[in-house]
Amino acid sequence: xxxxxxxxxxxxxxxxxxxxxxxxxxxxxxxxxxxxxxxxxxxxxxxxxxxxxxxxxxxxxxxxxxxxxxxxxxxxxxxxxxxxxxxxxxxxxxxxxxxxxxxxxxxxxxxxxxxxxxxxxxxxxxxxxxxxxxxxxxxxxxxxxxxxxxxxxxxxxxxxxxxxxxxxxxxxxxxxxxxxxxxxxxxxxxxxxxxxxxxxxxxxxxxxxxxxxxxxxxxxxxxxxxxxxxxxxxxxxxxxxxxxxxxxxxxxxxxxxxxxxxxxxxxxxxxxxxxxxxxxxxxxxxxxxxxxxxxxxxxxxxxxxxxxxxxxxxxxxxxxxxxxxxxxxxxxxxxxxxxxxxxxxxxxxxxxxxxxxxxxxxxxxxxxxxxxxxxxxxxxxxxxxxxxxxxxxxxxxxxxxxxxxxxxxxxxxxxxxxxxxxxxxxxxxxxxxxxxxxxxxxxxxxxxxxxxxxxxxxxxxxx
Amino acid sequence: xxxxxxxxxxxxxxxxxxxxxxxxxxxxxxxxxxxxxxxxxxxxxxxxxxxxxxxxxxxxxxxxxxxxxxxxxxxxxxxxxxxxxxxxxxxxxxxxxxxxxxxxxxxxxxxxxxxxxxxxxxxxxxxxxxxxxxxxxxxxxxxxxxxxxxxxxxxxxxxxxxxxxxxxxxxxxxxxxxxxxxxxxxxxxxxxxxxxxxxxxxxxxxxxxxxxxxxxxxxxxxxxxxxxxxxxxxxxxxxxxxxxxxxxxxxxxxxxxxxxxxxxxxxxxxxxxxxxxxxxxxxxxxxxxxxxxx
Numbered sequence: 053x054x055x056x057x058x059x060x061x062x063x064x065x066x067x068x069x070x071x072x073x074x075x076x077x078x079x080x081x082x083x084x085x086x087x088x089x090x091x092x093x094x095x096x097x098x099x100x101x102x103x104x105x106x107x108x109x110x111x112x113x114x115x116x117x118x119x120x121x122x123x124x125x126x127x128x129x130x131x132x133x134x135x136x137x138x139x140x141x142x143x144x145x146x147x148x149x150x151x152x153x154x155x156x157x158x159x160x161x162x163x164x165x166x167x168x169x170x171x172x173x174x175x176x177x178x179x180x181x182x183x184x185x186x187x188x189x190x191x192x193x194x195x196x197x198x199x200x201x202x203x204x205x206x207x208x209x210x211x212x213x214x215x216x217x218x219x220x221x222x223x224x225x226x227x228x229x230x231x232x233x234x235x236x237x238x239x240x241x242x243x244x245x246x247x248x249x250x251x252x253x254x255x256x257x258x259x260x261x262x263x264x265x266x267x268x269x270x271x272x273x274x275x276x277x278x279x280x281x282x283x284x285x286x287x288x289x290x291x292x293x294x295x296x297x298x299x300x301x302x303x304x305x306x307x308x309x310x311x312x313x314x315x316x317x318x319x320x321x322x323x324x325x326x327x328x329x330x331x332x333x334x335x336x337x338x339x340x341x342x343x344x345x346x347x348x349x350x351x352x353x354x355x356x357x358x359x360x361x362x363x364x365x366x367x368x369x370x371x372x373x374x375x376x377x378x379x380x381x382x383x384x385x386x387x388x389x390x391x392x393x394x395x396x397x398x399x400x401x402x403x404x405x406x407x408x409x410x411x412x413x414x415x416x417x418x419x420x421x422x423x424x425x426x427x428x429x430x431x432x433x434x435x436x437x438x439x440x441x442x443x444x445x446x447x448x449x450x451x452x453x454x455x456x457x458x459x460x461x462x463x464x465x466x467x468x469x470x471x472x473x474x475x476x477x478x479x480x481x482x483x484x485x486x487x488x489x490x491x492x493x494x495x496x497x498x499x500x501x502x503x504x505x506x507x508x509x510x511x512x513x514x515x
Numbered sequence: 516x517x518x519x520x521x522x523x524x525x526x527x528x529x530x531x532x533x534x535x536x537x538x539x540x541x542x543x544x545x546x547x548x549x550x551x552x553x554x555x556x557x558x559x560x561x562x563x564x565x566x567x568x569x570x571x572x573x574x575x576x577x578x579x580x581x582x583x584x585x586x587x588x589x590x591x592x593x594x595x596x597x598x599x600x601x602x603x604x605x606x607x608x609x610x611x612x613x614x615x616x617x618x619x620x621x622x623x624x625x626x627x628x629x630x631x632x633x634x635x636x637x638x639x640x641x642x643x644x645x646x647x648x649x650x651x652x653x654x655x656x657x658x659x660x661x662x663x664x665x666x667x668x669x670x671x672x673x674x675x676x677x678x679x680x681x682x683x684x685x686x687x688x689x690x691x692x693x694x695x696x697x698x699x700x701x702x703x704x705x706x707x708x709x710x711x712x713x714x715x716x717x718x719x720x721x722x723x724x725x726x727x728x729x730x731x732x733x734x735x736x737x738x739x740x741x742x743x744x745x746x747x748x749x750x751x752x753x754x755x756x757x758x759x760x761x762x763x764x765x766x767x768x769x770x771x772x773x774x775x776x777x778x779x780x781x782x783x784x785x786x787x788x789x790x791x792x793x794x795x796x797x798x799x800x801x802x803x804x805x806x807x808x809x
Contacts, residue, residue, distance in 0.1 A: 221742050223552055223559070223599040231744075261601035263742055266547075267538040289744040293756060300749060300756070300775055302782045309745035317558070317739065325558045325584050326739070327783045400778035447743050449761070 056159030059088040061166050066380040070351055073235040073320070076377055077141070080163075082120075085170040089117035091155060091162050099152035100164060105497030106204070108132040110149055110164055117167055126175040129168060130182045134207030134251055135200065135496065137176060137243045138229060140169025143493045144371050176246055181253045182211070188255075189213040191510045194279040196264045196450065199227020200492045201285035201483030203251050204499030205506075210254035212507060217279075219262040224316065227287055228484075228492070231316040232308070234345050236352070240315070265449035270457070274478060281478045281506045284465060285499060286450055288484035292442040294337070298394030299440075303329060303402035307338070307346040307441035314349050331355045331437025335405045337391055338441030339363070342489075344374040346439045347383050357383045358433055362390040362410050362423045386433065388412070388423065394438055404432040444489045454479070464488050471505025472498060480505050517600035520573065522593050525662040528580045529630050530589050531565065536600045537572035539564075545637035546608030546733070546765055549576065550741040552599035553591070558584045561738050563634035563710075563764070564603065574600075577633030577662070604741045605764045608638050608708075609731065618647050624696070624704040625651040625671070626689050626719055628711020632663050634733055635710050640670045648672035650702070652692050654711070658683030689715060690722050697726060704728055709768060713780060717773035724769050732768035734759045736776060737783055750776050 053059075062078040063069075069076055080088065092114045100110040109128055116125035129136045145151075145165035153161030175181075191214050195202045198220040206216045224230055229244045238244060252258065262268060264286070273279045291306030293299050310328075313319040319328030330353035336346050339361035347357045359378070361368060364387050368375055379385065388410040395404040409429035412421035451459045458466045458475040465474055465481040472480035482498025484490055521533035539549055548563045566575035580586045591597070610618065623642070627635040632653050639649050651671040655661045656679045668674050676684030677692045685692050689711075696702045707730040709719040716732045723730040736759050738748040743761035750757055751772035757763065 221601065222740060223601070231740075261599050262538060263601060263604060266603055267542055267601075289740075289742065291744070291746045293746070293749075295756075300751060300779065302779060306746040309739060309747045312739050312745050318556075324556045325587075327558075329782070399781070400775070447761075449743070 053087065055091055058091070058160040058163045059084045061163070066377075066382075069236065070381040073352055075239055076236050079173060080166055080170040082122075082174075085117055085167055086120060088163050089114045089167060092118065093154055095154055099154065100149040100162075103149040103152035105148065105493045106132050106500050108149075108168075113171060114162065114164070114167060117171060122171055122174045123178070123180060125171045126180055129171060133496065134182075134204050135247045135492075136168050137172035137247055138200070138238060139493055139496070140165050140167075140172055141238050141243070142233060142491075144491060146372065148493070176242075181250055182207075184254050185211055185213045187213050188215060189512055191215065191281075191512065192217070192279045193506060194219060194273045194277070194282045195285060196270070196282065197221075197227055197285040197287055197483075197485070198225035198248070198258060199229065199285060199287050199483065199495065201287075201485075201495035201499035201502075202227065202283065203248065204496040205283045205285060205480075205482065205503045206256045207251045207254055208500055208503035209506060210251070210256045212512065214506075214510075214512070216255070217257045217259060219264050219268075220258060220260045221263040221286075222316065223260050225258050225260060227285075231312045232342065232345070233492075234311065234315055234349050236348065237345065263449070265453040270450060270454040270476075270479060280510055281480065283472070283499070283502050283506065284450055284474070284479065284481040284485055285483045285495070286447060286485045287495075288444040288446045288489045290445045290447050291440065292444065293440055294391065294442060296391060296393050298396050298402070301394050301396040301402050302400050303331070303436055304394055304438045304440065305329075307336070307342045307439050308444065310346050310439050311342070311349060314353070320353055328353075329437060331435075333435045334358070334437045334439060335360055335391075335433050335435040336439045336441055337361075337405075338443070339368040339370060340441060340443065341370045341374055342443075343439075343441035344370045344378050346441050348378055348381060350437070350439070351381055351383060355437070358386050358435070359383055360386045360389050360391060360405065360407060360433070362388065363420060364388055364412060367420045390423065390425070391438075392430065395432060402436055402438055405435045405438055406430060406432045444484075446485045446488065450485075462488055467502075468505075469498075470501060471508065472502025473505050473509075478509065480509075516596035516598065518596045519591055519593055522591070525577065526660050528589075529577060529660070529662055530580070531575060531577045531633070532591075533573050533575050534597065534600055535572055536574045536602075539574050539600065539602045540567045540569050540572045543567050543574065543603035544607035544611050545641045546611065546634070547603035547605050548735075548741070548764060549574065549600055549602035550604060551576070551588070551597050553584065553588055554598050557587075557598065559599075559739060559741065560584055560588070561604070561735065561741055561760075563733065563735065564637060565633040566637050566640070577630060579630040601741070605760055606762070608765055610638060610642065610708075615645050615647075618642065618645065621647075621706050622702075622704045623647075623649045623706045623708065624693070624702075625649060626693065626707060626709040626711070626715075627651060627653045628689060628709075628715040629655055629660060630662070631711035631715075631733070632661075632667070635708065636663055636666060636670070638708065639667065643670040650696070650704075651675070652677060652689050652696075654678070654689035654692070654715070656680065688718075690718055693719070693722060706731070708732075713773060713777050716768060716771075717777075720768035720771070720773070730768040731765050732771060733764045734766060734771065734776065735764060736779060750779070
């Protein structure tokens with residue numbers, strides 16, 4: 053084999069997958085995984101590990117894969133991550149571990165993400181679960197939100213003997229993993245549900261339908277319900293809108309609404325009661341991963357889909373792999389295009405999306421070239437459905453009901469990066485609630501840091 | 516699971532249920548709502564809280580059967596359980612935050628329309644428990660749709676029944692009765708709380724604006740999560756976008772864009788809306804529009 057090239061991974065054919073919700077990437081088989089693992093150079097000073105937000109001992113698990121001891125490989129990963137099957141699928145490895153891989157200097161880096169996924173899936177298929185703690189320390193921790201940061205923090209604490217309860221506002225645990233990321237990228241039953249069961253196997257309890265800040269406050273958890281510490285991982289759930297005319301028209305949705313109806317409420321399945329307007333001609337505004345998810349969902353529901361983004365392809369914030377997949381599936385990219393208004397009919401339904409063409413000027417504060425309007429370039433994209441995927445911000449509910457918990461001007465909870473400590477004693481936070489909308493793995497990293505902070509706070513650092 | 520301990524049919528298509536939900540009962544206030552999911556495949560149905568008993572951990576809800584989901588809900592019996600019951604959601608009525616002195620100075624008129632009578636009840640009861648007397652108009656098309664009259668008479672100083680067809684009480688709509696009270700009986704009010712169908716609330720606010728009386732309305736638009744996440748429940752209030760689930764459900768009625776809210780309600784709720792979706796999406800439409808959100 054050509055050691056400079058990674059072992060290619062099988063994918064569902066673009067034409068076929070555009071009409072179903074089955075997973076796009078099919079993952080490595082045993083032989084492929086072993087072969088790919090053999091490309092690892094076993095660096096003395098492994099840089100890949102420094103690129104991982106949860107510091108997985110990558111060379112160690114890759115070595116076990118090469119030795120065909122997949123069970124041991126799973127054990128290595130499990131020490132660091134509660135959600136390997138999720139991370140192997142949705143982490144932006146190309147900017148993290150794989151970006152640091154020495155193999156990548158000349159040729160392709162080792163496919164660390166695909167190997168992680170292989171190990172997690174192998175363990176799943178062989179009924180291997182993480183081992184529950186041998187003893188309990190009697191300290192109780194409440195985790196708010198069952199998304200990536202909450203599950204990670206809960207898993208780490210439970211593994212060290214803490215008595216952990218997760219409070220989830222929705223009816224199903226998983227946070228963005230269940231309401232946001234679609235089935236074709238992250239299978240719900242097979243992967244997400246399974247990983248949550250693994251966290252529960254460590255002794256973590258999950259109480260759904262509890263909206264912290266409404267059903268119970270953080271202060272009540274600490275005083276009345278006897279928790280010794282609280283971790284807030286409530287995410288960034290509030291959708292943004294552009295503020296352009298016509299945005300409240302029928303047929304305009306936030307990406308959150310569109311994806312929640314499809315992913316969490318399973319509106320695409322007729323046997324579920326939640327209705328959904330999937331659209332025939334759909335315009336998705338935005339260029340991030342959420343925009344790609346919404347666009348590819350609409351496509352699978354039978355729509356012609358345009359992605360409207362105000363900068364050029366180079367600036368698209370979505371993962372390259374997602375953009376590539378979206379294009380393969382037939383999604384049209386209207387780049388350097390910005391909406392100015394939503395055109396409606398007399399009954400208040402969407403008829404089109406009026407846009408202007410943009411050009412790139414000088415770099416702005418973000419270092420990206422600032423898009424400016426080309427005057428008089430207005431044109432209308434035919435659309436019956438417009439999906440706004442412009443990012444999200446944290447829900448103010450918890451901060452506004454917790455005495456002494458401070459937020460910054462963006463509404464993000466102020467927490468120390470090293471240990472997740474907030475301005476309130478015994479209360480820790482991490483993930484999108486602190487950073488604003490970011491990635492699954494960064495949230496997991498923050499959940500891990502907070503677990504360390506909580507252990508230290510509760511005097512359990514010796515373990 | 517959340518057990519139903521009592522079920523009562525209040526009118527033809529309006530039901531009342533007591534549901535055991537400890538956390539909600541402990542922390543809810545008048546004006547807030549819950550989200551109910553009947554079973555694994557059910558919608559998240561937002562319903563305003565009608566009453567609660569903190570000690571017993573019981574919450575009372577009332578609903579009208581308007582679509583597939585609420586019809587299915589009406590099939591549930593005492594002893595059955597709902598799969599999910601989340602809340603309390605939304606902000607409590609702004610009356611709750613006012614001091615008793617402030618409330619005592621106010622003359623408040625409640626205007627309740629149809630199933631909207633249910634969320635009015637806990638507000639009047641809450642005020643009564645603090646010694647504050649209020650008036651309440653209960654309006655419906657016909658006498659068989661008047662609900663909670665007896666309960667209301669126990670807590671409101673005056674209850675006025677109006678029916679469009681004159682089958683009970685005053686003949687006319689709630690606006691006719693408001694005019695009657697103010698113009699003929701020379702009653703004065705400095706706050707109106709109107710809860711009922713959108714069209715009723717719209718016309719009440721037009722009338723009270725002419726009288727110069729501040730008016731609070733409770734909005735119950737389409738929503739999914741009920742926690743601020745989806746934005747489906749957005750509406751224009753004073754020209755800015757508000758989410759009914761977290762900013763409301765109660766708003767200053769004189770600032771709400773009712774025409775837009777009515778258009779948005781068409782989206783899934785009415786036959787017209789569903790027909791529109793079919794014309795957009797054709798016969799292979801994959802959404803399941805046989806149902807509605809409330």
